[in-house]
Amino acid sequence: MIRAPLLALLTALAAAPLSAAAAPPTAAERTMTATVDAEQPRTVALLERLVNQNSGTQNLSGVRATCELIRPEFEALGFKVRWVQQDAVARAGHLVATHAGRKGAKRILLIGHLDTVFEPDSPFQKFERVDETHAKGPGVSDDKGGDVVMIAALRAMQAAGTLKKANIEVILTGDEEEAGLPISASRADLVAAGRRADVALDFEGLAREDGRDMGSVARRSAGNWTLTVTARSGHSSGVFSQFAGDGAIYELARILAAYRQELPQPNLTYNVGLVAGGATAALAPDGAHAEATGKTNIIPAQAIARGDLRALSGTQIAATVARMQAIAATSLNGTKAVFEFEDKYPPMAPTAGNRALLARLNGVNATLGLAAMGELDPLKRGAGDISFVAADVDSLAGLGPVSEGDHTPGETVDIPSIFTQAKRAALLMSRLAAEKP
Incomplete structure (x- = not known):
């Protein structure tokens, strides 16, 4: 010592x-x-x-x-x-x-x-x-x-x-x-x-x-996160209504905007590297490609975002992941978000x-x-x-x-x-x- x-x-x-x-x-x-x-x-x-x-x-x-x-x-x-x-x-x-x-x-x-x-x-x-x-x-x-x-x-x-x-x-x-x-x-x-x-x-x-x-x-560390949003779909004329909800893409956008506003700390970064959404959205097995389909008059049912998280201590990683999960959990009407984190390189x-x-x-x-x-x-x-x-x-x-x-x-x-x-x-x-x- x-x-x-x-x-x-x-x-x-x-x-x-x-x-x-x-x-x-x-x-x-x-x-x-x-x-x-x-x-x-x-x-x-x-x-x-x-x-x-x-x-x-x-x-x-x-x-x-x-x-x-x-x-x-x-x-x-x-x-x-x-x-x-x-x-x-x-x-x-x-x-x-x-x-x-x-x-x-x-x-x-x-x-x-x-x-x-x-x-x-x-x-x-x-x-x-x-x-x-x-x-x-x-x-x-x-x-x-x-x-x-x-x-x-x-x-x-x-x-x-x-x-x-x-x-x-x-x-x-x-x-x-x-x-x-x-x-x-x-x-x-x-x-x-x-x-x-x-x-x-x-x-x-x-x-x-x-x-x-x-x-x-x-x-700093290096870890990957994935955010998957599902929502009720329907005709776009009903978007934002109580029965139709806000759709998956608006919910994904809300969460990502909250990350940008609420997470900043010294030595912490959290990049968004890939986004896909629409009536359907699927992530390829390699995690680096996604495919989506949709039309302008359909409320999107699926949305996906992937990114990385880099921090200087294990404590900072744990606190940031917990906050990202909490933000994702407060869903808009008719939507549900699941946040997953993969810790790869330690700090x-x-x-x-x-x-x-x-x-x-x-x-x-x-x-x-x-x-x-x-x-x-x-x-x-x-x-x-x-x-x-x-x-x-x-x-x-x-x-x-x-x-x-x-x-x-x-x-x-x-x-x-x-x-x-x-x-x-x-x-x-x-x-x-x-x-x-």
């Missing part, structure tokens, strides 16, 4: 400007930074190979092929690598790599993913250099760019001799972009790894604000332990001559796999590269940020690995 005076110091360090008294790099740390620089062409070449192998979440063979491209990198560093098949949740599987170091030292969990949002039918398939400092391609940042940062950092540690004593477990999931269901099955190995670890580092992209690199000590709360990790990273920044990193606003970051372990272990996200256009055909990575992030990660992991839990 971190005591209040120490927490205040660590928080101040996390937000403090670069200190003139920063600890100079050790010989091992100088070797790590030199190794990252010397291996820049190798690192970019690995990124190109990974990006050119399609690994859309639904392309199970492509995700497995990406694993086979990256497996030798870990094996060459002395990791034992295994593949965790995920047939039961209709996903490819996860790469798990373990490195046994000094007994009694901190256990470090590294998290990334193999899959991308770009399936084989996407026109966006290949790695392409934009200029000397940028490249674009599917997953060039999210998260194949993060994976090569991780590997470059581990290679630098090996060159400096700090990897030998490090206790590290790596999990690269094969379905981060669209997790297999049930979540309890598809994330069982990750949750178990989090419970074994003393610290977790996530290699999704680094965020910037006003040109400043920011640390991610919190990520990563901004704990004292997470802030202490950011303070440690800022110590690395000082050694490297880099500016201190403040805390990123959690509204500016989506949900991620690290949230499944954050309740059990101190966690820090955003150790991957800087990018823009993620999840779009313009996804572009800032290449120099790959090397900066690899240096940060190598020094941070080496310092953590030398500590006791």
Whole structure:
């Protein structure tokens, strides 16, 4: 447990400007930074190979092929690598790599993913250099760019001799972009790894604000909700009457408007992503398509809306869901609404332990001559796999590269940020690995 005076110091360090008294790099740390620089062409070449192998979440063979491209990198560093098949949740599987170091030292969990949002039918398939400092391609940042940062950092540690004593477990999931269901099955190995670890580092992209690199000590949850309304139907000439009622679409609109007016809270969002209504309305099994029929002179009998809910704590999720259900329950005449919620990604709360990790990273920044990193606003970051372990272990996200256009055909990575992030990660992991839990 971190005591209040120490927490205040660590928080101040996390937000403090670069200190003139920063600890100079050790010989091992100088070797790590030199190794990252010397291996820049190798690192970019690995990124190109990974990006050119399609690994859309639904392309199970492509995700497995990406694993086979990256497996030798870990094996060459002395990791034992295994593949965790995920047939039961209709996903490819996860790469798990373990490195046994000094007994009694901190256990470090590294998290990334193999899959991308770009399936084989996407026109966006290949790695392409934009200029000397940028490249674009599917997953060039999210998260194949993060994976090569991780590997470059581990290679630098090996060159400096700090990897030998490090206790590290790596999990690269094969379905981060669209997790297999049930979540309890598809994330069982990750949750178990989090419970074994003393610290977790996530290699999704680094965020910037006003040109400043920011640390991610919190990520919001991600859950889906469905609102289904049924109503009496009839001739439109009777709409709003006591015997005919208001119809399903007006009731759906009332509920959605009430959500917008009554739910606002800090760090909470509740998007409406799909709406359908009419004489008939049906949601497709994939939850992403709907079909409706109707005429202007028929009071609609059915309406459906789907959306997501993102919050920063379990308490906030529970209170918001309860309020959404209560609003839906006060139905207009002749209508009935049913609200359902599916909790998927849990929140990563901004704990004292997470802030202490950011303070440690800022110590690395000082050694490297880099500016201190403040805390990123959690509204500016989506949900991620690290949230499944954050309740059990101190966690820090955003150790991957800087990018823009993620999840779009313009996804572009800032290449120099790959090397900066690899240096940060190598020094941070080496310092953590030398500590006791």
